[in-house]
Amino acid sequence: MTITVSAKVxxxxxxxxxxxxxxxxxxxxxxxxxxxxxxxxxxLEKAKFYYDQHLMRIEMSPVGPIHAHENSxxxxxxxxFATLANIVIYEYTNCSFRKKNNAEFQxxxxxxxxNGLKIPPRNNSPVDLNEFDLPTLAVEISATTIQDDLxxxxxxxxxxxxxxxxxxxxxxxxxxxxAIADGHSGRISTSKVLEGLEISIVEEALKRSQADEDxxxxxxxxxxxxxxxxxxx
Numbered sequence: 001m002t003i004t005v006s007a008k009v010x011x012x013x014x015x016x017x018x019x020x021x022x023x024x025x026x027x028x029x030x031x032x033x034x035x036x037x038x039x040x041x042x043x044l045e046k047a048k049f050y051y052d053q054h055l056m057r058i059e060m061s062p063v064g065p066i067h068a069h070e071n072s073x074x075x076x077x078x079x080x081f082a083t084l085a086n087i088v089i090y091e092y093t094n095c096s097f098r099k100k101n102n103a104e105f106q107x108x109x110x111x112x113x114x115n116g117l118k119i120p121p122r123n124n125s126p127v128d129l130n131e132f133d134l135p136t137l138a139v140e141i142s143a144t145t146i147q148d149d150l151x152x153x154x155x156x157x158x159x160x161x162x163x164x165x166x167x168x169x170x171x172x173x174x175x176x177x178x179a180i181a182d183g184h185s186g187r188i189s190t191s192k193v194l195e196g197l198e199i200s201i202v203e204e205a206l207k208r209s210q211a212d213e214d215x216x217x218x219x220x221x222x223x224x225x226x227x228x229x230x231x232x233x
Contacts, residue, residue, distance in 0.1 A: 096126035110135035173206035
């Protein structure tokens with residue numbers, strides 16, 4: 001199997017030796033069968049995969065401390081807010097969601113929020129979106145791919161109908177949050193699926209992390225912030 005692309009091949013270390021035709025961090029044309037062959041390739045186990053309307057993207061960039069820690073900060077904000085608000089929450093990290101012959105996405109974090117959702121089973125297979133619900137909220141966190149997160153990935157989440165999508169710039173602590181409805185998205189300053197959570201609070205938590213506040217200090221600040229009434233905050 002060969003996938004022909006015109007983009008420059010990135011340094012993929014050992015993977016290039018196994019499959020030199022692979023290009024990372026670029027959308028390339030591929031059939032669903034070609035995509036599956038790569039997505040199920042054992043040597044690409046640590047890669048992230050996206051597929052949308054005959055285009056695929058493979059992300060091979062290593063995850064450094066900035067990305068990894070900002071991921072945990074965003075996760076903690078969402079989980080703590082949902083807990084205090086008595087919102088049912090299920091969190092999935094780097095989970096693949098697949099709609100056969102149509103699409104696949106693997107956000108950094110995905111959340112199912114609220115009652116009555118068809119939650120995926122406990123196994124290691126990609127979530128079958130023909131059988132289970134879409135996640136309510138998808139979050140992409142990036143230090144290098146923010147432009148793609150704001151463009152093509154955003155269109156992918158729009159088309160599939162994820163209710164809310166956040167693209168987080170780990171370098172600047174900026175959170176681009178979008179509500180999605182009827183195939184369109186619009187930027188929001190307050191979450192719709194976590195009603196009352198201001199996006200500025202997420203950004204402030206990220207800034208505190210960059211200022212070297214430890215996770216415990218940030219959690220205590222969040223508890224104090226969430227405890228305030230709207231008139232006090």
